[in-house]
Amino acid sequence: MAALVLLILITAACLAAPLYAHSIAHTDPFTSNISGTTVANGKSEPLLVPSSTGLGLGVTPIGPTWDPSRYFLGVDNQGRDVMSRLLYGGRSSLLISVSAALICCFFATLLGMIAGYFGGFVDAVLGRVFDVVWAFPVYLLAICLSVVLLTSGLVIGPIHIGAGSIWLPVLIISVIYVPYVARPLRGQVLALREKEFLQASIGIGTSDLRIMRREVLPNIAPTVIVFLPLMTALNMLTESALSFLSIGVQPPNASWGTIINDGLGLLYTRPVVTLAPGVAIVLTAVALNVLGDGVRDALDPKAKLRGAA
Amino acid sequence: MPEPLLEVRDLRVTFRSRRGDVPAVDGLNFRLEAGEVLGIVGESGSGKSVSMMSMLKLIRNPNCVVQGEARFLGRDLVAMKDKELRSLRGKEIAMIFQDPMTSLTPVYTVGWHIAEQIRAHESISARAARARAVQLLDEVGIPDPDRRVEDYPHQFSGGMRQRAVIAMALANNPKLLIADEPTTALDVTTQAQILDLLERLRREHGSSIIMITHDMGVVSQIANRVLVMYAGRAVEQGTRTEVFRRPSHPYTWGLLGSVPRVGKTRLRRLPTIPGHPVSADAVPAGCPFHPRCRLRHDQCDVRPELAAAPTAPDHLDACWLPRDDRQALRLSTVRAAVAEGDPGDTIEAEGP
Amino acid sequence: MLAFIVRRFAAAAFVLFAISVLVFLIFFATPGVDPAARIAGRNADPATLAQVKHEFGLDRPLPIRYLLMMRHLFISRDLTSYVNRGTKVIPQILQAVPITLSLVIGAAVLWMVFGVAMGVAAAARQGTAVDPIMVLLGVVGVSMPVYWLGEVVNLLTQSRLHSTVFHWVPPLGYVGLTQNPWQWALHLLFPWLTLAALYAGIYARVLRSEMIGALNEDYVRTARAKGVSERRILLKHALRCSLIPIVSLFGLDFGALVGGSALLTEVVFGLPGVGKLTFDALQNVDLPVIMGCVLYAAFFVVLANAVVDLLYAGLDPRVRRA
Numbered sequence: 006m007a008a009l010v011l012l013i014l015i016t017a018a019c020l021a022a023p024l025y026a027h028s029i030a031h032t033d034p035f036t037s038n039i040s041g042t043t044v045a046n047g048k049s050e051p052l053l054v055p056s057s058t059g060l061g062l063g064v065t066p067i068g069p070t071w072d073p074s075r076y077f078l079g080v081d082n083q084g085r086d087v088m089s090r091l092l093y094g095g096r097s098s099l100l101i102s103v104s105a106a107l108i109c110c111f112f113a114t115l116l117g118m119i120a121g122y123f124g125g126f127v128d129a130v131l132g133r134v135f136d137v138v139w140a141f142p143v144y145l146l147a148i149c150l151s152v153v154l155l156t157s158g159l160v161i162g163p164i165h166i167g168a169g170s171i172w173l174p175v176l177i178i179s180v181i182y183v184p185y186v187a188r189p190l191r192g193q194v195l196a197l198r199e200k201e202f203l204q205a206s207i208g209i210g211t212s213d214l215r216i217m218r219r220e221v222l223p224n225i226a227p228t229v230i231v232f233l234p235l236m237t238a239l240n241m242l243t244e245s246a247l248s249f250l251s252i253g254v255q256p257p258n259a260s261w262g263t264i265i266n267d268g269l270g271l272l273y274t275r276p277v278v279t280l281a282p283g284v285a286i287v288l289t290a291v292a293l294n295v296l297g298d299g300v301r302d303a304l305d306p307k308a309k310l311r312g313a314a
Numbered sequence: 315m316p317e318p319l320l321e322v323r324d325l326r327v328t329f330r331s332r333r334g335d336v337p338a339v340d341g342l343n344f345r346l347e348a349g350e351v352l353g354i355v356g357e358s359g360s361g362k363s364v365s366m367m368s369m370l371k372l373i374r375n376p377n378c379v380v381q382g383e384a385r386f387l388g389r390d391l392v393a394m395k396d397k398e399l400r401s402l403r404g405k406e407i408a409m410i411f412q413d414p415m416t417s418l419t420p421v422y423t424v425g426w427h428i429a430e431q432i433r434a435h436e437s438i439s440a441r442a443a444r445a446r447a448v449q450l451l452d453e454v455g456i457p458d459p460d461r462r463v464e465d466y467p468h469q470f471s472g473g474m475r476q477r478a479v480i481a482m483a484l485a486n487n488p489k490l491l492i493a494d495e496p497t498t499a500l501d502v503t504t505q506a507q508i509l510d511l512l513e514r515l516r517r518e519h520g521s522s523i524i525m526i527t528h529d530m531g532v533v534s535q536i537a538n539r540v541l542v543m544y545a546g547r548a549v550e551q552g553t554r555t556e557v558f559r560r561p562s563h564p565y566t567w568g569l570l571g572s573v574p575r576v577g578k579t580r581l582r583r584l585p586t587i588p589g590h591p592v593s594a595d596a597v598p599a600g601c602p603f604h605p606r607c608r609l610r611h612d613q614c615d616v617r618p619e620l621a622a623a624p625t626a627p628d629h630l631d632a633c634w635l636p637r638d639d640r641q642a643l644r645l646s647t648v649r650a651a652v653a654e655g656d657p658g659d660t661i662e663a664e665g666p
Numbered sequence: 667m668l669a670f671i672v673r674r675f676a677a678a679a680f681v682l683f684a685i686s687v688l689v690f691l692i693f694f695a696t697p698g699v700d701p702a703a704r705i706a707g708r709n710a711d712p713a714t715l716a717q718v719k720h721e722f723g724l725d726r727p728l729p730i731r732y733l734l735m736m737r738h739l740f741i742s743r744d745l746t747s748y749v750n751r752g753t754k755v756i757p758q759i760l761q762a763v764p765i766t767l768s769l770v771i772g773a774a775v776l777w778m779v780f781g782v783a784m785g786v787a788a789a790a791r792q793g794t795a796v797d798p799i800m801v802l803l804g805v806v807g808v809s810m811p812v813y814w815l816g817e818v819v820n821l822l823t824q825s826r827l828h829s830t831v832f833h834w835v836p837p838l839g840y841v842g843l844t845q846n847p848w849q850w851a852l853h854l855l856f857p858w859l860t861l862a863a864l865y866a867g868i869y870a871r872v873l874r875s876e877m878i879g880a881l882n883e884d885y886v887r888t889a890r891a892k893g894v895s896e897r898r899i900l901l902k903h904a905l906r907c908s909l910i911p912i913v914s915l916f917g918l919d920f921g922a923l924v925g926g927s928a929l930l931t932e933v934v935f936g937l938p939g940v941g942k943l944t945f946d947a948l949q950n951v952d953l954p955v956i957m958g959c960v961l962y963a964a965f966f967v968v969l970a971n972a973v974v975d976l977l978y979a980g981l982d983p984r985v986r987r988a
Binding site: 140 | 806924
């Protein structure tokens, strides 16, 4: 329950990002503001001070002021407000993980049902494909796809996804996790197919489509619902990792992963740039996992995702 | 009178739950002499397994409270510390369970299981333990035991697995073998073989057996004495002959009536005991069987105690019905049951 | 058993082949992508393009190109980077492999030891405070980005607490095992701990629930009825059976680690392993290096999975005949 409240709060805060940036912080978090200034202790201070340590090549941005209207969490190395970027980044991260989870579960359900229900050749082919992708480390697969698609974008029939689009990571993440969800679902459908009520339906000549819709789908739906929050958490971590490797969300968009990446150079001077989005990811993912476990206990105690207990 | 092998006095097993205490066994008393076979009969949930398992502290639920006495050769098992009891379990008292499919650890060979049993109580070499395992498997009728001793449980059939389990239980020549529905999960032919095996082993090893079952047929084959349990209490107790020839509790009548018989006029429909077994958290006040009893009367609101008729001091029952015309009453209930199930059918009076 | 091994490795070979085809297709057959331009890097001049086309035989049909590619990678081993001209990819990878393996194997040992110990403790002490703590650790384990945890560890050990508690922590980097075993371990200590911390929590949680399930099995009751000690029941019966799913999970995670989390950990801790190599190649889109790294990583993953499956068959007699 606490997990659900926390999730709602995080989502609401992220949705309110433009409101915060325009009305409270009065900044544009997507343009660099290298020579900007702010007022501290009654004096005007530059946002970025040339670094005094090392070779003096870098800059040291101002740290957290803990004042929501004046760079609450300080700025990054381009003078952009970290708090606003955090909220905007949360929008991307949540959007990507939720929509990737939905798309992934949709296709996984479809494929799992087809493979499990029809069996035979279809199942053998799909099963082999699942096996191969399953054995392929997801991050590597995601990296391959991202590298290829990031510069050229993707055109599938009428759907055109631009190179820097946020939907590219959504697509990549949802594709790589399809076998994770489809495999357990296929197993369930296989078991269902042996059940008397389904045999009875087949016996009285109900069409395959109708059986799948009326008999199979309602029976595997609880498992799919259990997988949704767990997949969302997994997607969030994957997205942040890809963005951290600069092959996920592309600038000028931000996500929690890209902000962590932005903060790398400032780790020892202004760690808050790295810490804040990380804490956000951990909180959200913990909430999603706890929620998922709760839903599982309520709906389907046997549902298991690879790697997660 | 010589000291009995096992004497259970007022055994009570209670499960504490959020909704209050649930009595699973409610004051059980019986004696078992050396060499005897006691059949404990009852529907599922009547407390027969729970009473035996709690006696051996095999119920690990921390909310399970065991009270009363269970004197095994004069030592009270209930008061014993777990460590002390452990030295008895598997050595003096062995227990086998219903489902041979799941009662062996799947990753070890059958021989390993038997050797573990032997070496848990005796310090002998692994080689000697294995030799004993082969010998035991041979004794329980596993063909080619020298080779099969290296097999894993999944390579055994259900009946063979139960034989292996019995071999394991007998490895240390226990004085008492508690068999919890040992034949229920098996098909009928295998059932008969396992019962024969138990009977033969009892003769050869001299162990006493407590046979827990819901099947009156099994009891009639193997037991000397019978204890019928309902809702955590004994409702009838006596020698096999007495209980089968002159059953005196309406519940026992029901159990006997629902055994299909070969060679009698076939009833079109097997009589059943009406209603459902009571669950331990909702045992009715008074006689626990009264909601399902066709002969209930006002007195049944008071709980009857287990008592014997003056004519047969060893045959006890817990029922308020008058003792002299029980057999006539029984006939009437059987008639009523059949009439209810299939009107217009006729039956003949049945005896053993 | 021998037939099982042969079959398992045949399956591994098939998966490896399929993965190489998949990678090849992703890089060379994705619609709208000109591989020559990709391999040559951004803004390549026509001469380079032509050279690339020739080198990879891009004017030939796909299957031939696939075979050529495999020859460059595995037989002639002369695939060269296009960013750092003339640098051969394979030696670079071979040089990086021991570093990645040091990281991954060390972390795996730590996480299995801690994970199993914690899981058994939680299962044995069900209902005490140990139990919920383990559950919490497990949730945090699956919820925390490993690279971020690495950054936090760096922040503490290299900067904030470096002058006090962690003055003995060497700067980021790697020292070879043969060069100086002590420094090797010291440099890898925190990367190991970072990776192991997350996985140990996850494994403890999985093992705990497996153990609790096993302790409710009939065979545990049988073992108790035999008069076997509780300790023996816990370790010889419950743990032994619970290890079977853990080992198969380990196979998958070990693979995922080689190909994923290790990459991130190496980047964060500045370890010049295969992951770091991949990362650097990603920064300047050095396709031959990326492809080489991916295939070599996939090779180890598939190998690890096959080995784990054999181990699994050793643990679970029911699998051997199937």
